[in-house]
Amino acid sequence: MKRLKKKVIAMLLVCSMSITATGIYTKQAEAGLLTWLAKKAVKSKVSRTIASKVVTTAKNAYKNKQNSFRVSTKSRSIHVKKTVKLKPFLCYGNTITWKSSNKKIATVSSDGVVKGQGVGVAVITAVPSISKLVSKIKITVKGYPTLYRTKSMTEGKTKLYYIDTAVKVTSSKPSCVKASLPYEGSVKLVAKSAGKCKITIVKSNTQVVVITVKVKKKPEKPKPTKTPKPTKTPKPTKTPKPTETPESTETPEPTKTPKPTETPGSTETPAPLTTLEPTETPEPTETSESTETSEPMDTAQPTDADTADS
Numbered sequence: 001m002k003r004l005k006k007k008v009i010a011m012l013l014v015c016s017m018s019i020t021a022t023g024i025y026t027k028q029a030e031a032g033l034l035t036w037l038a039k040k041a042v043k044s045k046v047s048r049t050i051a052s053k054v055v056t057t058a059k060n061a062y063k064n065k066q067n068s069f070r071v072s073t074k075s076r077s078i079h080v081k082k083t084v085k086l087k088p089f090l091c092y093g094n095t096i097t098w099k100s101s102n103k104k105i106a107t108v109s110s111d112g113v114v115k116g117q118g119v120g121v122a123v124i125t126a127v128p129s130i131s132k133l134v135s136k137i138k139i140t141v142k143g144y145p146t147l148y149r150t151k152s153m154t155e156g157k158t159k160l161y162y163i164d165t166a167v168k169v170t171s172s173k174p175s176c177v178k179a180s181l182p183y184e185g186s187v188k189l190v191a192k193s194a195g196k197c198k199i200t201i202v203k204s205n206t207q208v209v210v211i212t213v214k215v216k217k218k219p220e221k222p223k224p225t226k227t228p229k230p231t232k233t234p235k236p237t238k239t240p241k242p243t244e245t246p247e248s249t250e251t252p253e254p255t256k257t258p259k260p261t262e263t264p265g266s267t268e269t270p271a272p273l274t275t276l277e278p279t280e281t282p283e284p285t286e287t288s289e290s291t292e293t294s295e296p297m298d299t300a301q302p303t304d305a306d307t308a309d310s
Contacts, residue, residue: 065092071112071126071135078106078116079142081165081205086124086137087112094128101125106139116141118206144207151211153177153191155218161187161211165204173197177213191215 069092078084086108087096098108106122108114114124119141126135153159162185169187171179176195180188187201194217201209 062092065090066094066130068133069094069128069131070133071096071128071137073135073137075138075140076114077140077142078114079144079205080116080118080207083113083115084139085111085113086126091128092130094130096129097127099125099127105141114139119143144203144205147207147209149209149211150214151189152214152216153189154216155191155194158188158190161189163187163201163203163209166201166209167204168202170200171197172200176215189213 071086071088076084076086086098096112098110098112100106100108100114101123102120103117103122105118105120106114106116106124108124112126116139122139122141124137124139126137127133151159160182164185166181166185166187169179169181171177173195174192176191176193176197177199178190178192179199180190182188184204187199189199191213192215194215196212196214199211199213201211203209
């Protein structure tokens with residue numbers, strides 16, 4: 001019996017210390033403790049007195065926690081469209097009223113869940129229903145950095161990119177690349193012509209993604225050459241009969257070369273003709289004495305030239 005009393009006292013002390021430390025006290029916990037005591041058939045006055053004191057101590061500790069409860073004022077930082085929970089795990093029976101100073105930057109639900117809506121700073125106010133101790137929590141909402149990417153495409157090609165929570169897409173040059181959103185989270189790019197343009201994608205958390213697309217010209221396909229029609233194979237020509245080889249003709253005798261004509265001998269120069277002696281002139285007839293007879297003229301002798309001419 002003494003051992004049972006010691007066990008009960010030890011158990012009650014442990015329960016009271018844990019309740020005082022954590023502040024967890026509910027009617028369910030109290031009912032559970034009393035049920036346990038009933039099962040152990042603790043009927044002595046000492047055990048009952050100790051049990052009632054333990055329960056009273058636990059109740060007083062819980063009320064103190066309720067009256068002194070305050071939400072932590074620790075500042076928080078989140079990104080746009082991200083959430084953070086401010087409601088503590090233990091409220092000691094308090095019902096907290098939440099309020100945001102700027103709903104365009106941050107909103108708060110009845111459960112204490114804060115969601116970033118835009119870049120900036122907002123103050124969340126928490127008021128417990130029992131302690132009435134107001135707490136103000138500073139919430140800083142940050143934006144995402146712009147992401148820059150580079151893609152290359154070929155003219156006439158289509159590509160589909162999966163970008164989480166993409167809600168808007170625009171092209172700086174639709175004639176070069178056409179951009180669209182077939183459904184949320186996917187971006188469809190169609191290369192129209194060669195060139196360069198920028199695709200701006202906005203995600204649901206306001207993050208911006210800029211893709212620089214370079215479109216290359218489509219390589220020209222060589223035109224297919226027509227297959228030539230097969231030429232008909234010519235019929236084999238008959239092999240001609242071999243021509244008879246002509247009989248060999250006798251080789252003619254070589255013509256005799258004529259003898260060279262004899263050069264005529266030098267002709268003898270004719271002897272010069274003898275000149276005739278002059279005829280004797282007849283004696284002149286005697287004339288009168290008064291007139292003298294003229295002497296006859298000497299005839300010229302022939303020269304060498306005259307001789308040659310003859």
